[in-house]
Amino acid sequence: MTRRPLLAVDWGTSSLRGAWLDESGQVLQERAFDRGILSVAAGQFPAVFDSCFGDWMSRPGALCLMSGMVGSQQGWQQAAYCPCPADLTLIAASLTWVRPGCLAIVPGLSCEHGAVPDVMRGEETQVLGAMQLLGLRDSLLVLPGTHSKWVRLRDAAIESFATCMTGEFYALLRQHSILARSLPADDGVLDRRVFCQGVEQALAGSSLLNTAFSTRTLALFERLKPEVLPSYLSGLVIGEELRAQSLPAGSSLVLVGSENLTQRYQCALELLGVSSQSVGSQAAWAGLWTISQTI
Amino acid sequence: MTRRPLLAVDWGTSSLRGAWLDESGQVLQERAFDRGILSVAAGQFPAVFDSCFGDWMSRPGALCLMSGMVGSQQGWQQAAYCPCPADLTLIAASLTWVRPGCLAIVPGLSCEHGAVPDVMRGEETQVLGAMQLLGLRDSLLVLPGTHSKWVRLRDAAIESFATCMTGEFYALLRQHSILARSLPADDGVLDRRVFCQGVEQALAGSSLLNTAFSTRTLALFERLKPEVLPSYLSGLVIGEELRAQSLPAGSSLVLVGSENLTQRYQCALELLGVSSQSVGSQAAWAGLWTISQTI
Numbered sequence: 091m092t093r094r095p096l097l098a099v100d101w102g103t104s105s106l107r108g109a110w111l112d113e114s115g116q117v118l119q120e121r122a123f124d125r126g127i128l129s130v131a132a133g134q135f136p137a138v139f140d141s142c143f144g145d146w147m148s149r150p151g152a153l154c155l156m157s158g159m160v161g162s163q164q165g166w167q168q169a170a171y172c173p174c175p176a177d178l179t180l181i182a183a184s185l186t187w188v189r190p191g192c193l194a195i196v197p198g199l200s201c202e203h204g205a206v207p208d209v210m211r212g213e214e215t216q217v218l219g220a221m222q223l224l225g226l227r228d229s230l231l232v233l234p235g236t237h238s239k240w241v242r243l244r245d246a247a248i249e250s251f252a253t254c255m256t257g258e259f260y261a262l263l264r265q266h267s268i269l270a271r272s273l274p275a276d277d278g279v280l281d282r283r284v285f286c287q288g289v290e291q292a293l294a295g296s297s298l299l300n301t302a303f304s305t306r307t308l309a310l311f312e313r314l315k316p317e318v319l320p321s322y323l324s325g326l327v328i329g330e331e332l333r334a335q336s337l338p339a340g341s342s343l344v345l346v347g348s349e350n351l352t353q354r355y356q357c358a359l360e361l362l363g364v365s366s367q368s369v370g371s372q373a374a375w376a377g378l379w380t381i382s383q384t385i
Numbered sequence: 386m387t388r389r390p391l392l393a394v395d396w397g398t399s400s401l402r403g404a405w406l407d408e409s410g411q412v413l414q415e416r417a418f419d420r421g422i423l424s425v426a427a428g429q430f431p432a433v434f435d436s437c438f439g440d441w442m443s444r445p446g447a448l449c450l451m452s453g454m455v456g457s458q459q460g461w462q463q464a465a466y467c468p469c470p471a472d473l474t475l476i477a478a479s480l481t482w483v484r485p486g487c488l489a490i491v492p493g494l495s496c497e498h499g500a501v502p503d504v505m506r507g508e509e510t511q512v513l514g515a516m517q518l519l520g521l522r523d524s525l526l527v528l529p530g531t532h533s534k535w536v537r538l539r540d541a542a543i544e545s546f547a548t549c550m551t552g553e554f555y556a557l558l559r560q561h562s563i564l565a566r567s568l569p570a571d572d573g574v575l576d577r578r579v580f581c582q583g584v585e586q587a588l589a590g591s592s593l594l595n596t597a598f599s600t601r602t603l604a605l606f607e608r609l610k611p612e613v614l615p616s617y618l619s620g621l622v623i624g625e626e627l628r629a630q631s632l633p634a635g636s637s638l639v640l641v642g643s644e645n646l647t648q649r650y651q652c653a654l655e656l657l658g659v660s661s662q663s664v665g666s667q668a669a670w671a672g673l674w675t676i677s678q679t680i
Contacts, residue, residue, distance in 0.1 A: 254594040262557040297629035299549040307502045334592035
């Protein structure tokens, strides 16, 4: 077990966040930068890292663990995927050391569904954090986002997971489809009633290919006002994601993510009679801290 | 019954096609122009029409019937939707005359699924044509495209229909999603085996939100080569459309559309044990001719 201060870094596609944790795992400071890996040229990762966190790393005994797309082909250094089932011990034993003893990248995970693989990078760390914060061993977790991850825990290991491109489908339909012509420029405030109407429509349907078109016809027939259409469409895509899971009423799951998103999923899950508890962005810090205590 | 030569016009969002039919309904000549309604400024429809078809319309006794988005808000003149169920008699009685006795627009159709409307413009005419060409009275028809239409005929009337945004979802994923990074610039020739692999994947799944991601992971793990990914993705979206219909094995349906598309659907339907027959683009001309014989 390491008793060192930890620089925990969540370096994703579009953002870079870091936190400074003391020897007991307490978060003392946080920083965020618009320096997602897509904004960093090959070879420039060390310089960007040092400019953002150099002062923290120069402190005595500092250890840095990074998770997210920083370990992808397009990132600082490729960190091979760990195959599922994967637990804390396996993940902590599979770090890719960029600066030996000092700076490492957490591996992503892969799993197989028949002949089709699935992958995640960064979410495995949030799951480890949620497990630690909530004491989970056997649960279903959802990490909503551009690519939502549905994660099955069994005996304190990530047994399998599946990706839904929910956030990306919303953005595609919102920005690039024929529906964009009916929608206002700004998403505005969520209309909870209309959001639920979209969820119900998706749950009663069989595919977003069909239900998405109702956004257009409800606007065409003036049954929904333009300003609530983004709420309706959000309900449709999140409802579609939930429909596809066939969750039994009375079941429960854990939501991991920003409050803005987890609140929408909570609303939608209530319509299904599924209970949920939520963990926020501190899950990543807790996950990196838990790994640091295992190496 | 009218015994006049007919100018049949299919004026859609992105294309303008016309055919000259003699008094017996024989197609004598066809013309196509890149003058879809989106390329025509408000007020310019008469001028574009006359420049494309003025010579035909100056012939003695000429009648022109137009179908498609030309009857929408963004078209030449709005033609109100006929509510379903709608048969040939109702549709022919609901023409919008732009030049009385001489030039009319066929109405679109609307139908209701619970509190959600659906609409079509142009496909109703192709359905009437397919009915006439194949002698249909009680059938399921599919008109694949950007927005596929699934049409249920009962007693020689269009009882109801539903839209699937299949072609548009393909284009969105192909051009604007993260999958676009894995796909080659050009779609290339269809790889039938890989197309069927995509169909099977969609049929085994529960939502395109999830199955679409396999395009990325199969590329990432080099289990599919980049050049066949468009075929795989096409199989995924068409397979998703078919999955959502829950078609019983042993059933049959009618495909109406271009050979390029109907062949893909035929392949996919074979995997489901569903038989199909196809009608091509002559269905629009036959539909407009049938209407002209009823007014």
